Amino acid sequence: xxxRRNNNQTNRQQIPTCTFKALASPTNxxxxxxMSNERKISLATEGLQRSVxxxxxxxxxxxxxxxxxxxxxxxxxxxxxSQNYTKIQIQxxxxxxxxxxxxxxxxxxxxxxxxxxxxxxxxxxxDPPVHxxxxxxxx
Numbered sequence: 001x002x003x004r005r006n007n008n009q010t011n012r013q014q015i016p017t018c019t020f021k022a023l024a025s026p027t028n029x030x031x032x033x034x035m036s037n038e039r040k041i042s043l044a045t046e047g048l049q050r051s052v053x054x055x056x057x058x059x060x061x062x063x064x065x066x067x068x069x070x071x072x073x074x075x076x077x078x079x080x081x082s083q084n085y086t087k088i089q090i091q092x093x094x095x096x097x098x099x100x101x102x103x104x105x106x107x108x109x110x111x112x113x114x115x116x117x118x119x120x121x122x123x124x125x126x127d128p129p130v131h132x133x134x135x136x137x138x139x
Contacts, residue, residue, distance in 0.1 A: 037066050044069035044076075045090070047083050056090055060097050067105055068093045 045053040056065050071093070072086055081089070099116045100108070 040073060041065055041069045044072035044086075048087050048090075052087055052090055056094060059094050062104070064093075064097050064105065068097075
């Protein structure tokens with residue numbers, strides 16, 4: 001019995017973790033895989049509003065819809081995210097793609113990602129620091 005548990009734990013450790021590698025290396029786009037690529041996009045957006053699938057296709061180009069779909073499929077295998085989380089992931093990756101003007105995911109640098117994230121940073125004027133209120137019960 002103890003050996004069986006150890007084998008199961010070993011098997012679990014061998015499962016690859018979901019990373020952005022799927023974004024960097026999408027499946028090749030050849031004539032025999034077009035149907036499977038379409039199927040991957042459909043599976044990745046399954047259960048989501050139809051507009052998410054359309055948005056993924058319209059706002060991205062080249063291999064990006066497939067790369068994002070493969071990432072979502074890997075994510076679903078590993079952690080089974082909620083539909084809302086999946087939608088947010090797709091939206092974030094599509095926005096990143098648009099921000100970088102269709103630059104391939106393979107060529108992304110840390111600076112690219114940081115500059116994308118900086119666009120969401122609020123200035124002091126828009127988001128002043130919160131001051132703790134004075135204690136109204138103090139005597």
